[in-house]
Amino acid sequence: MKAPRLGIIGLAVGVIGGMAFITGGCANEQEKRGHELYTHYCSDCHGESGKQNEGFNWSAMPDPKPKDLSNKSEMSTFKDEELFATISRDMLDTSEEGGDTIGDDDFAVPTMPTFKYTLSEDELWSIVGYVRTLHGAKMEFNVAARKTSLEEGLKTAQAKFEQAKQAYEAAEKKASDEAERKSEQLKKDVDVDESAYAAEQAAMGQAKKEMDVTQVALNNFSTRAGKGLSIPRPDLTAKPADVAKLVDRGKQLYENKYGCNGCHNVGGEGGKIGPALDRAGFRLNATWVYRWLKNPQAMDAHTRMPALGLNDADAKAVTMYVATLRAPKSEPVAEKPVEKP
Structure with missing residues (x-):
């Protein structure tokens, strides 16, 4: 009678082991996907291991600088849901009729974009799970x-x-x-x-x-929210009396709401992930800029620039501001001839 009993025990152990393998496999797959997404979208600012001043864009970014994701004592004070909310937050309403004032303290981490409109919820949770590994923890949220x-x-x-x-x-x-x-x-x-x-x-x-x-x-x-979403041709006309106001609003949105200066450089100020925009008014078509702002993934599926959820009015204002960036072309610095000894 012992042999059958051992067989049953062996079968039970095998089933439990198989379940553990499946669970572990799922967890490892999620962590792998989180690592890939983190590397693509986050590591340039946060660094591959999450340490401050490790990402090549870290020092160029305006304040506030990215947190040290490897700091367990600080990161463990945040719940998984709080990390998720940070990377997938809604953009505040800044409409002129009753909206919030651009630049208020309520604007959380303006230099960090939201990924709510770029990635699926499942992908966002996989990033949270990977971030947890950077400070030696595990995600507890049940996806x-x-x-x-x-x-x-x-x-x-x-x-x-x-x-x-x-x-x-x-x-x-x-x-x-x-x-x-x-x-x-x-x-x-x-x-x-x-x-x-x-x-x-x-x-x-x-x-x-x-x-x-x-x-x-x-x-x-x-499914990613913007997948398959096409942007119709915009109306970028404005009354001459309104142009200056729209441009000024676009600059405020660029710097203090959508955090464009965290990745783009203008006049030597700002990040260096994206191209410098000093001469964007010469180089870029306004309709293209508008569509790019609304849904960059629709135009380049592999771009690192996230969709930021701009409404039509904000996209128009930022487009008009970018059109004013027309710095003179810099002259190449002539190399001094090497004097022969």
Whole structure:
């Protein structure tokens, strides 16, 4: 009887070991993907190992400089969700009608871009997981459970919409039948009383919005938000009296909201990941700049520049500012002849 028992124990150990291998394999795959994404998008500023002044762009960046991601005592004070929120934050509303003031302290890390509009949620979590390894920790957030929650949320929203739709259709039919009955009685056409099903129609509309939101959230978990999104030709005209104001606003957005100067250099100030923009007004077509700002990945799938979620007004203002960057062409410095001894 001992042999079968040992066989069962061996089978159990094998199954457990196999499960551990699968789990470890998934974790390793996520870490590998996180490493690749971190290297492509983050290492130029944060450094390959996350240490300050290690990335080649670190010293050129305006303040605030990137954090030391290898500092366990500091990084362990942040929850996984906080790290995720930092790299995928929403851009604040800076519209002139009731928006926040550009440059307020509420603007978190203006020199660091958001990657919410560039990477999928799953990819963002893989970066968080890799960042944890830079200070000898592990990510505790359950990414698989997050996806399951999104899937279940969509099912719930779909069921709610179907229920609201049925209620609306029933109320609309009842009102239509009532109008038809009155028409027969009065021997003349009677309009359907739309107010009789207005509440059901509003409820259906709200349920549809909620379903769409959950669908987008689930889509963005695995798919990059800007994938396949084309940008129509913009209207970059402006009244002469408004040009100066738009250019000034574009400069503020460039420096204090979207953190363009963290990667681009103008007049010797700013980062050096992207090309210097001193003469961008000569070199770049305004329509191209606008489309690039709105969705750079649509124009170059491998670019390191993230999509920053610019609305049309902000993209227009930044485009107009970039068009003013027309520094004179620098003259090459003549080399001094070497004197022969």
